[in-house]
Amino acid sequence: MSALLQVASVAKAFGGNKVLQDVNLKIGAGEIVGLLGPNGSGKSTLLNTITGFEAADHGHIVYEGQRIEKLPPHRIVRTGIARTFQLPSMPKKMSVIEVAMAAATRAHGVGATLLGTPGAREAERQARNKATALLDQLLLMPVRDLAASALSGGQKKLLGIVCALMAEPRMLMLDEPTAGVHPNLRRDIVNALQKLNAGGMTLVIVEHDMHFIREVCTRCVVLDRGHIIASCRPDELAANERVLQAYLGGGAAHSTEREAA
Numbered sequence: 001m002s003a004l005l006q007v008a009s010v011a012k013a014f015g016g017n018k019v020l021q022d023v024n025l026k027i028g029a030g031e032i033v034g035l036l037g038p039n040g041s042g043k044s045t046l047l048n049t050i051t052g053f054e055a056a057d058h059g060h061i062v063y064e065g066q067r068i069e070k071l072p073p074h075r076i077v078r079t080g081i082a083r084t085f086q087l088p089s090m091p092k093k094m095s096v097i098e099v100a101m102a103a104a105t106r107a108h109g110v111g112a113t114l115l116g117t118p119g120a121r122e123a124e125r126q127a128r129n130k131a132t133a134l135l136d137q138l139l140l141m142p143v144r145d146l147a148a149s150a151l152s153g154g155q156k157k158l159l160g161i162v163c164a165l166m167a168e169p170r171m172l173m174l175d176e177p178t179a180g181v182h183p184n185l186r187r188d189i190v191n192a193l194q195k196l197n198a199g200g201m202t203l204v205i206v207e208h209d210m211h212f213i214r215e216v217c218t219r220c221v222v223l224d225r226g227h228i229i230a231s232c233r234p235d236e237l238a239a240n241e242r243v244l245q246a247y248l249g250g251g252a253a254h255s256t257e258r259e260a261a
C-alpha cells in the first residue's frame with residue numbers, strides 16, 4: 001500500500017504517563033480507518049499528535065511525502081488534513097453560518113477578509129457559498145442563522161464536520177463523531193461520511209460504536225496502552241486474541257466494545 005499518511009515510531013508521554021509508545025501506522029488514500037481501543041488507550045492523543053495539537057516526543061509523521069510532525073495545526077490543515085473534536089465548543093455570539101465561514105478564513109489564512117478589498121469580498125462570497133453548500137449537505141440549513149452555541153450536541157458534531165470540510169481536506173480525522181448522537185442524526189452522519197469517501201476523501205475515525213465501525217470502516221486499527229495491537233478488517237476483530245484481551249482484561253471498556261469481542 002502506498003501511504004498517504006505515515007506515522008513512524010511516534011512516542012508521546014505526559015509526565016511519566018507513556019501514552020503513545022513506538023506507534024507505526026500507514027494509511028492509504030481512500031481508506032476509512034476506524035481507530036479503536038479501550039478508554040485511555042491513546043486514540044485522541046494520536047489524533048492530536050498527527051494534527052499538531054500535541055507535539056510528539058519522538059518519531060516522525062509524513063503526509064503526502066512531507067514531514068509534518070513539527071508543524072502547528074493551522075499549517076497541517078493547509079497540507080490537507082482536517083479534524084473534528086470529541087466535544088466541539090462553539091462561540092457564543094456567532095451564528096451557524098458565521099462559524100462555518102470563519103473556518104474557511106482560518107484554513108486559508110487570516111487577515112484578507114478584514115481588509116474590505118475586492119479580493120477579500122470575493123473570498124467572503126466564495127466562503128459563504130461553500131458554507132451554504134456544506135450546511136445543506138450536513139442538513140443544517142434550517143438552523144443556519146441560529147447561534148451555534150444553541151445547537152444540540154449532535155448538531156454541533158455536524159457543524160464540526162462542516163468546519164473541517166471548509167478547509168477542503170483530502171484526509172478527515174473524526175474524534176467520536178456519533179457519541180451521544182440520536183440514531184436519526186447518526187444515520188445522517190454515516191451517509192455524509194460515506195458520500196465524502198465516495199468522492200475520494202480518506203477518513204480516520206475514532207469511535208467506540210461497533211455498529212458504526214462495521215458499517216463504515218474498511219479497516220480497524222486497535223490501540224492498547226499506547227501500542228497498536230491490531231490492524232484488520234472489522235469482521236476480523238472478534239477473533240483477534242490481543243483485541244479480546246485488551247477489552248475484556250481492561251475493565252474500563254465500554255459495553256459496545258465488549259460486544260465487539
Ligand SMILES: Nc1ncnc2c1ncn2[C@@H]1O[C@H](COP(=O)(O)OP(=O)(O)OP(=O)(O)O)[C@@H](O)[C@H]1O
Pocket residue numbers: 014017019037038039040041042043044045046
Ligand atoms: N494534555 C494532556 N495532559 C496530560 N495527560 C493527558 C493529556 N491528554 C491525554 N492525557 C492522558 O493520556 C491518556 C490517553 O488519553 P486519550 O484521550 O488519548 O485516550 P483515548 O483512547 O482517546 O480515550 P477515550 O476513549 O476515553 O476518549 C489518558 O491517561 C489521559 O489522561
